[in-house]
Amino acid sequence: MIITKKNRLTVYAYLFKEGVLVAKKDVINKHPRIEGDIPNVEVLALMKSFKSRELVDHTYNWGYNYYYLNEEGIKYLREYLRIPEGIIPKTYQKPTKKLPNNRYNRKGRNGNYDDRRGGDFKRGGNRGGNRGGKRGGNHGGYRRGGKTKDKSKVV
Secondary structure (H helix, E strand, O other): OOOOHHHHHHHHHHHHHHOEEEEEOOOOOEOOOOOOOOEHHHHHHHHHHHHHOOOEEEEEEOOEEEEEEOHHHHHHHHHHHOOOOOOOOHHHOOOOOOOOOOOOOOOOOOOOOOOOOOHHHHHOOOOOOOOOOOOOOOOOOEEOOEEOOOHHHOO
C-alpha cells in the first residue's frame, strides 16, 4: 500500500510519543486519535509492517488492535524520526506525582485515613446485609423469636 510520507511521519510520531497505539478494525473511517485525518487502513498497514519486523507487540481484543512499542521499535523510531536519546515514550516514563485518587491515600467519611471502608462498617452498623446481629438485618423489629409488640418481652 502506498502511504504518503506525511501520514507515515504523523503515525510514527504519535506511536513514539504515546508508546501504544489503538486501532479499531475499521478500514473505512479516519483514525480518531491521530491528528491529520489519517485513514485507519493506513494505520493498520503501517502497524502490520511494524509487527512483521517485530518492532511492536500486538494484541487483538473485541475488534480493536493494540500495538505496544518495544525496545527495538524505540530504537528504530528514534533513528527514523531523529529524536535525541533523552526523550522516551509516555509508557516508559515513571509517574512524577502520586495519584490523588489512590485508594490508600483517600480519607474516609470521618476524615481519617484508616477509615477507608466507610463509617458504617467500622461502627458495626447495618448497611443492608446481615451484619447487625439480627436475622435479615434491621427490618421492622423482627428478632429471633418473631415480631414482638412489647419491646420488654424480647425472647
